[in-house]
Amino acid sequence: MKTLWIRFLFASAAFVFAAGTATLFAEDLGTVKQRMAQRLPAVDALKDRGLVGESNRGYLEARGSLSGNEEKTVSAENADRAKVYAAVAQQTGSSSDQVGRTRARQIGQNSKSGVWLQDESGHWYQKR
Numbered sequence: 765m766k767t768l769w770i771r772f773l774f775a776s777a778a779f780v781f782a783a784g785t786a787t788l789f790a791e792d793l794g795t796v797k798q799r800m801a802q803r804l805p806a807v808d809a810l811k812d813r814g815l816v817g818e819s820n821r822g823y824l825e826a827r828g829s830l831s832g833n834e835e836k837t838v839s840a841e842n843a844d845r846a847k848v849y850a851a852v853a854q855q856t857g858s859s860s861d862q863v864g865r866t867r868a869r870q871i872g873q874n875s876k877s878g879v880w881l882q883d884e885s886g887h888w889y890q891k892r
Contacts (some may be wrong), residue, residue, distance in 0.1 A: 793851050796844045806837050817880025817888060818871045822849065822864030827880050
């Protein structure tokens with residue numbers, strides 16, 4: 765009887781911990797997505813000016829000289845993208861790299877004309 769009670773307590777604690785972690789993770793991911801949405805106009809402006817492009821791994825990459833604030837924007841965006849890719853990879857059972865590469869293809873398809881993109885072989889081109 766004592767063993768059964770200990771197992772019940774352990775299982776309950778594990779469930780509460782897992783539920784709390786999932787809730788915390790979901791809140792954190794929501795915060796990440798909010799930051800990305802707020803940053804989108806600045807990212808789009810950098811792309812429009814040709815200063816950054818979309819790599820074939822799903823991250824922004826400098827294509828020109830960036831100011832300190834512009835570098836911070838790119839770094840913050842890439843850090844948040846990495847978090848999103850990791851979350852999606854965990855949910856789908858794939859790797860962050862696979863998620864990023866899939867996202868890079870989607871970004872390329874949805875990008876407007878003139879944006880710098882990197883193809884699968886690493887060659888840079890401007891979307892027409």
